Amino acid sequence: MMHSSGDCERSDSLRDCVERLLGSLLPNLDVAESRRLLDLAAAHGSRAQDDLTVNLRDVAMSKTLCDLYFLRTVGPKALRERVASAKASSGEEAPVG
Numbered sequence: 658m659m660h661s662s663g664d665c666e667r668s669d670s671l672r673d674c675v676e677r678l679l680g681s682l683l684p685n686l687d688v689a690e691s692r693r694l695l696d697l698a699a700a701h702g703s704r705a706q707d708d709l710t711v712n713l714r715d716v717a718m719s720k721t722l723c724d725l726y727f728l729r730t731v732g733p734k735a736l737r738e739r740v741a742s743a744k745a746s747s748g749e750e751a752p753v754g
Contacts, residue, residue, distance in 0.1 A: 658726075658727075658731060659674050659678075659726070662730050662731060662734065664677070664678070664730065665677070670698075670699070671698045671699075671701050671702070672695055672698040672699040674698075675694055675695060675698040675722070676695055676698075678722060678726055679691050679694065679695075679722070682722065682725045682726065682729065683722070683725070690718060693715065693718070694715075694718055694719065694722065697709070697711065697715060697719065
């Protein structure tokens with residue numbers, strides 16, 4: 658999703674993408690919490706994930722980050738596209754921006 662929204666390049670690691678998200682969405686997040694999310698992202702898809710213990714707090718923090726991202730980025734973009742599509746099919750001019 659982050660690739661198709663233009664927030665990450667396909668060549669970026671998940672860790673790099675999460676680091677950018679944390680900086681933009683949760684800049685005041687506790688350093689230990691940020692580090693933990695970055696460690697989880699870095700382990701994703703590697704052998705390190707086999708030895709990683711994930712707790713409910715990790716899951717909740719990851720879910721919160723994803724929810725914030727969708728509310729800030731994906732939802733508004735989808736809404737703009739639907740409005741433009743509806744106006745186009747009804748013959749109205751779609752607003753720019």
